[in-house]
Amino acid sequence: xxxxxxxxxxxxxxxxxxxxxxxxxxxxxxxxxxxxxxxxxxxxxxxxxxxxxxxxxxxxxxxxxxxxxxxxxxxxxxxxxxxxxxxxxxxxxxxxxxxxxxxxxxxxxxxxxx
Amino acid sequence: xxxxxxxxxxxxxxxxxxxxxxxxxxxxxxxxxxxxxxxxxxxxxxxxxxxxxxxxxxxxxxxxxxxxxxxxxxxxxxxxxxxxxxxxxxxxxxxxxxxxxxxxxxxxxxxxxx
Numbered sequence: 001x002x003x004x005x006x007x008x009x010x011x012x013x014x015x016x017x018x019x020x021x022x023x024x025x026x027x028x029x030x031x032x033x034x035x036x037x038x039x040x041x042x043x044x045x046x047x048x049x050x051x052x053x054x055x056x057x058x059x060x061x062x063x064x065x066x067x068x069x070x071x072x073x074x075x076x077x078x079x080x081x082x083x084x085x086x087x088x089x090x091x092x093x094x095x096x097x098x099x100x101x102x103x104x105x106x107x108x109x110x111x112x113x114x
Numbered sequence: 115x116x117x118x119x120x121x122x123x124x125x126x127x128x129x130x131x132x133x134x135x136x137x138x139x140x141x142x143x144x145x146x147x148x149x150x151x152x153x154x155x156x157x158x159x160x161x162x163x164x165x166x167x168x169x170x171x172x173x174x175x176x177x178x179x180x181x182x183x184x185x186x187x188x189x190x191x192x193x194x195x196x197x198x199x200x201x202x203x204x205x206x207x208x209x210x211x212x213x214x215x216x217x218x219x220x221x222x223x224x225x226x227x228x
Contacts, residue, residue: 004156034216043118043205043219044157089156100145100209101170102217104156 006105023090118220139208
């Protein structure tokens with residue numbers, strides 16, 4: 001069962017515009033969500049996170065929004081830059097203080113065109 | 115400290131052979147994780163250690179897989195009698211028990227079983 005889903009395998013945007021990456025989850029016990037970015041031949045790199053007690057977290061050009069009632073989160077990148085082109089994974093965890101095991105989505109490949 | 119190191123980066127092996135991968139985490143990180151990623155999918159949890167104790171194993175980790183973390187430092191993941199279905203990227207990650215900042219992943223070991 002896919003508890004974390006990224007239904008868009010790919011997204012293409014123009015440089016300077018907004019990129020919106022979406023993620024849905026099914027497990028209401030998830031209480032922490034993270035976004036990772038992955039370049040080819042490298043491991044995933046942590047980008048931004050959000051606790052389930054919040055609905056928004058912002059870090060520079062990156063903002064994550066959480067809608068718990070819809071079990072949906074999104075990552076906004078504004079403005080998008082060509083260097084943002086990568087695979088983006090959302091991940092979720094449940095039970096603070098527990099294993100820290102993360103459940104990942106399938107990933108969305110973002111292409112930012114100059 | 116330059117991050118999480120994994121060795122080798124690539125491994126090609128014949129079906130039925132045993133392989134062993136090594137992970138050197140960030141020195142002050144007491145938690146170490148192994149994940150597996152196949153093409154088009156996100157990383158899937160395999161197992162994790164807190165210090166030298168292996169505290170959780172996924173159902174994905176069949177009895178052909180074994181992981182160790184002697185003295186709570188580096189970790190090894192061994193696959194015995196490899197099968198073609200074992201072909202994947204094996205990712206190691208580490209973190210402290212403070213959860214706010216996500217894992218630090220290594221660049222992974224790409225295993226190809228022929």
